[in-house]
Amino acid sequence: MRYAGSWMTAVDDRILEYLSEHESGSPTKMKREGPIRYSRQQVHRRCKKLAENSLINDLGNGVYMITENGEAYLEGRLDTENWQYIDEETEENVHNDSTEDTVTDG
Template sequence: MRYSGDWMSLVDDRILEYICENDSGSPKKMKDEGRIRYSRQHIARRCRKLAEKGLLTHLGNGVYIITDEGEAYLKGELDTETWTRVEQNGNSSATGNASNST
């Protein structure tokens, strides 16, 4: 189970999954491959937001990679509303990354 924050949209999961599976990705490539059915501009906006929140890292030239936090979110180990780690037993603990809570 993933714990998405109120700030997230449905396409965010698809973007994170794509980049995790492919090691990197760009909005153009995600759109051109047809797996993410949103405009390139919308994908680019969401990539910027995911990078701002710390789930992706922008390498330049429109290329993004997933961060440890992004991978933890995909595994259901990070709540992106409260920015706490979720343990297998359902308990949570703070991640210590206060910049993500804005």
């Protein structure tokens, strides 16, 4: 189960899934090759928001790469509403100081 923050949209999961499967990608490439049924402009806007929230990195020239936080979200280990990691066995939030340092509120 994924723990999406209220700031997230459906396209965010598609972007993260694409970047998890590929080494990197641009909004144009994601739109052309991925399961994304949104405009390139919408994908670009959401990439910027995901980068602001440390789920992907902006490598420059419109190219993005998923971060460890992005992978943790996809795996259901990061709650992006409360910015806490989830204990996989109990599915309860666990405090993690490193999350506070690398993740910002959107």
